[in-house]
Amino acid sequence: MKFWTRFAFALAGAITLGALTSSALINPNFTPINLISESQWIIAVTAKKTDKDGIYEATIQTVLKEDKSKSALKTVTLDFTKALNAEMKQFLVDLVMKSGPTPAILFLGKFNDPNAQNDGGAPAEGGETKAFLHAGGKWVDLIGAADGKNWGLVQINSHMEGTWAGSSDMLLKAINYTLKDPTADFPVKSGSQFIAPVKIGTVDGLLRTRPVDLAGNGKWSLLATSAKGDRLYSYDAAAKAMKDVTAAKKLSSKSAAFCWADFNADGKIDLASFDGKALSIFAQQADGTFLAQPVALAADALAKCSALAPVSTKDKVGLLISGATAPVIVKDVLAKEPKAESLAEGGLKGDALGKSAESIVADFDGDAIPDVMALFEKASLFYKGKGEGVFLPAVKCDVGTGTGAYPACLADFDGDGRLDVFCVSDDGARIWQNEGEAKFSEWIRVSGEIAYISKPNGGDCFTGDMNNDGKQDVLITYTADNSAQIFFNRGFRSFGHAHDLDVQENQLLPSSEAAQKTGCLGDFNADGAHDMVLGLPNGEVWVFTRDTADSQSLAAIVSLAAKDALKGPVNVTGWSGDRCMGAWSVLPGVTEAFFGTKDAGPITVKWQLPGGAAQKKDIQVDTKPKRFELK
Known part of the structure; x- marks a missing residue:
């Protein structure tokens, strides 16, 4: 029939x-x-x-x-x-x-x-x-x-x-x-809200806003960078507000490019800052202030610098400098006469790949050894890591930023334990899914509402968990013609537009709706909930704090200690029973693994340090977020 x-x-x-x-x-x-x-x-x-x-x-x-x-x-x-x-x-x-x-x-x-x-x-x-x-x-x-x-x-x-x-x-x-899983869930909305945003400062020539954990204790500050002078903001618990601590910290950096790492191996992270002409290390002192130390690096190594990143070498933290056609590495940045050298002899160059963006250091192939992905507009150069600052010659990788060479962010949107790459550009966003063995394919066209609601003119992006459900979400800011957007992950790389967090729809900050210069996510008030920061073209920096008055913000949070030689970045995966909650790339003071959960209970975290054995630990989350430090 x-x-x-x-x-x-x-x-x-x-x-x-x-x-x-x-x-x-x-x-x-x-x-x-x-x-x-x-x-x-x-x-x-x-x-x-x-x-x-x-x-x-x-x-x-x-x-x-x-x-x-x-x-x-x-x-x-x-x-x-x-x-x-x-x-x-x-x-x-x-x-x-x-x-x-x-x-x-x-x-x-x-x-x-x-x-x-x-x-x-x-x-x-x-x-x-x-x-x-x-x-x-x-x-x-x-x-x-x-x-x-x-x-x-x-x-x-x-x-x-x-x-x-x-x-x-x-x-x-x-x-x-x-x-x-009888508790399986595919959320239909983010379920989160912001309280009224607060302007915390104005930065002349603002370039980027990024979280930083200066003390390694989970209390995140915010660095707002500018070649005219950076500003540092930290949360004042008594005042319940972010305060400008730049002068108190004696930070005098001017950053066209920057990164954080423990360059002098004293257990505190330092700031590497390029002001457009010269490179300096701002070493964090025992009292939390910073002391500038110029780096006597030849000018030609910095001539085309587009970004900086820390990279582990044999016994020190090296510095990776992204350039016009290929990145170079400075293995001892504090040496009397530091020297920039190629990551590897031979291999491809980026001459035909468009404008150079940043180089991302992360374990892309799952062997517990960091690799380098040098991003360009049309594709990237992939240097497989062999350990201790040694890399194989570059091969071409499909991951490209798109027009504009704006910053990218790492994520694990499909929860398979492999790091994906998210890019924004003048011509639209891209989701580069890691298919294994550092092979990537682009999938935004079949990734939910982000495929048709996200817009061209993307200028910055950042990964977080905006509803503590253990799925990684993404923020996009725009250089023109659009308000910032957050897309929440329903699971397995299917995104919904977070209307309840949308700045324009909720009329949170009309002055930000035409364009933003930069943005990021982070838990700046240490309540277990990711907040949002937007930096505007006029230099204003605004914080949008998550409203947690009527809900618990539960999570298992994993950080990496800044001690001795750089051990990271390290991939950390979270597990709820036999379900992978995704991977995070963890770097001291820069990123942490954040496994949100709606319910109290155990979350298993797994990791492997370079050269070490695979490890795991059960973290019992009860009535508040639980932190664990890898050492």
Whole structure:
């Protein structure tokens, strides 16, 4: 007996290929939890063409949710001739057959979606049994027979993107997560809010705002950099406000480029600062003040400096200088006559890769040894780390920043324990997913609302957890024509626009809506909740503090001690049972691993120091955030 025929063709006159590019806002009434729980049968299939036009045989690779009446089936038939028209037919064939090795996923069930209209969505309560195929990041309406053997592909269903907007490989992970974990959750909003923002200062020539943990105790300060003079702000618990402590800390840096590290191995992090002409180390003293020490580095090593980063060498903290065609390393920056040298002999240069951006030092291939990714607009140079400041010659990596060579940020958006790279640019944002062995592919087009709500003219970005749910979110600031945006991670690299944190929608700071110079996230008042900082083109620096009055901000937080030679950055993963909560790249005083949780309980953290054994520790989170320091 045929069914769903009336549904499939009632909309034939209204549906066009315009729906192929449409997008749906998150549907709060029909989440992946509803889809999976109300499905009677879920299978993953791979298809191949038969000798009949439009008829494909699909092998069942995995039965994700069993329907015993169909347990004998090993294959199903996909009939593309049932498409609304020839154009739709060809689109659907290409969609299914050009999706690479990832299987398509077939759902069959009687679904209840109170939000659905007559637009191809899951039917409202009491509606008909329906079936969908997810392939290539799109949803397809199916018609078929009750035995489950033969399926006709009719049209794209854009309404279902409100349930899940993402790639099919991520949906597979989401299904397995949901079936195994009774507490599985795919949030439909961030659930967080800011209190009224506060201006903490104005910095002439403002370039960047970044958090820094000066004492390594989880009390984060804020450095606002400028080639005309940096400013340092710290939280005053008595005043419950951020205060300018630049003069009190005797910090006189002027930073066109900068980084933090313990360059003199005294257990305190120092500031390396390039003012556009010369390099200096501002060494943190025992009393927390800073003492400037010029670095006698040849001018040619700094001529094209675009960024600085710390890098571990054999027994010291070295300095990585990003340049026009390739980064150079200074292995002993405090030597009487420091010398800049190539990271490796031979290998590629970045001459044809566009403008140089920053170089990121991180363990991208999971061997517990930091690598270097030198970012350019069109691609990057990847130097595999061998340890103690030794790197293999550069090879080309696909990760590119896009036009403008703005800062990038690290994240693990899909929770697989590998570091991804997020970039913003004049021509739009990019999500570079780490596929393993330091191979990357770009996936923003199938990553939820961020694909169509984020805009061009991105100027800065930062990763955080804005609702303490253990999923990594991202902030984007814009150089023109847009207000700053936060996108919350629903899980497995599917993002929603955080309307409840949106500056423009909530009229929090109208003067910031046209453009921002920079921004970052961090827990500046030590309450366990990430706050937001925006720096404006006129130099104003504003802090948006999370409102935690009516909620607990729970997290397991892992930092790395600044002692002796640099041990990092170190990848730290968090685990809730057997579910990976993602990886963070942890560097003393600069970044920490932040595993938010909605409920009290244990979180297991795992890490491996360079040259050491794999380690783990269970952190019991009770009524407040719990910190743990790697040593």
